[in-house]
Amino acid sequence: MTSAPPPVATVAVVVQPYPEPFGLGSLVEVWGEPYHPDDDNPVFDFRVCTPDPGRVPGRAGFDLWVEHGLEATADADLVCFAPHRDFRSHDPRVLATARSAHDRGATVYAHCSGVFELAAAGLLDGRSCTTHWRYTDLLASLYPQADVQADVLYVHDGPVLTGAGSAAGIDASLHLMRDRFGAGVAATTARRMVVPPHRDGGQAQYIARQLPDVQAETLGPLLTWILAHLAEDLDVESLARRAHMSPRTFARRFRDETGTTPHAWVTAQRVQAAEELLERGDLPIDQIAARVGFGQAATLRHHFLRARGISPGAYRRQFAC
Template identity: 45%
Template sequence: MSGTQRAHRVAVLALDGVYPFELGIPSRILGAADGRYEVLTCSVDGRPIRTNADFTVTPEHGPEALETADTVIVAPVAPQYVTLDVPGEVTAALARIRPGTRIVSICTAAFVLAAAGLLDGRRATTHWQVADVFRRAFPHVDLDPDVLFVDDDPVLTSAGAAAGIDVCLHLLRKDHGSRLANSVARRCVVPPFRDGGQAQYIEQPVPEAGAASTAATREWALARLDEPLTLADLATHARMSRRTFARRFNDEVGLSPGRWLIQQRVVRARQLLETSDLPVDRIAGEVGFATGASLRQHLHTAIGVSPQAYRRTFRTAR
């Protein structure tokens, strides 16, 4: 990063009952981005915070850190600390956030954002185990409990634990491109992008003994995204019936084969938009979309921008 460019300031808000692991994720992931982010941890009153473990943490900052943050990340708390309204001191702290600031929740912290009215009318997610409680408490939020994170810019929400890593890597991709996000992921020894959604982690019956995995077929498909792959093609490669393959695929990945293919094609298209000068129609062909119009539609559905706007963002960043 240029010595004259100010680091993007991230304030991580810790509340009583915080999960220590998730509290440390932003500093670990964003802090590995070669000085591009300054990560500050704060509490609503500057005092020590009880974790859900057998120790407390003492942030170096109080709520004033929220006033100068470019991104605010609210760390999650254990379920017994979750409330359906916002305590006065938390409301006062959130009121310090400047309009337009990017706000992120990890796991149960979505309850804090929803109770503060920050998710009204927005698509959001939270941990699947508390999804039913969330939906009843906040009917004005468009909850999607099947995904690992939701980017409804400038508000992002993510599911439990490791999904905090996913959303922080997503912030890196948004801000600086896939190359840096992949580099940070390698340093932290985590996958740069996890496909599928939360459904793959929900408790399910143990598969029958000797049940075949679809992993090899997913790898095979990733090497052939430019081809018009069908469910029949995938099932044939896996040596399963289409019905068995579709069921097992959904159990393992949390998405249908068709949705997964679209997701992977969008990911590959984003990489090509960031790193090449190929025309949009050519990129569409390279990733398996029939036309440039199809790529535009799927990219807009996934991240809300056109290919040209996405490419301009990363050319400006470079």
């Protein structure tokens, strides 16, 4: 059996009494998975730590036994703060850990109610951030210096990453995996977990609301068709005809089902397809632009830079297989 490669980074997760099981589990699933030769993905020196090592009471019928104290975060490249029940009270040791990690240049990440730890530590002052839709108003009222984005799955602002509730913790982690190691690694990680490598839209689509009464079937088959025809003309009028709807009805139903506009969704899929081509081949950038539907290299560069903060050429140099 192929031996595991050395860890590429150290990841520490801070847990406190009554942690939210799914939130903690999402961090373990992405960053704590042992090496498997079928994936050939990077592995991490993964640590779970807590202010008082030993038994940590749980809230779902089982407790945790955590061996490491907060000193295990001292050399971590990524320090995560798992959501927990009593998120309005803050252990000063945990806040100091968050500040210390940030000050020495580590990436700091929290999602769901764990975001309140970063806010209390002052790390969200002047930064964009998010949390579970149920808590966005509370976060904004308690920490007015934070720029709370209510309708997104995650926000990456400098060295600080914040995610929305529950499954959005996976989205945020996969985003960070993609940002650090490329789309191919993120896609392999997502495939192992049997989840999509990237979800479009935001939290608005998960908040209970009255949906408009439009007569249409799910757009799932059309979305699948779009992915196989990115090079074609995919304007609203063309897609609406294929869906047998008026453009206005189609645009409304599209936003209801995906949380975003047809143009934004198609653009995101084209950028993602371009990422994969940049990583896995030496096709010229103008040919990649044509293949994914951007037409010209300049258009690809514009959208790629806007979405990823890096040019296609620089992305290829960083992540090419």
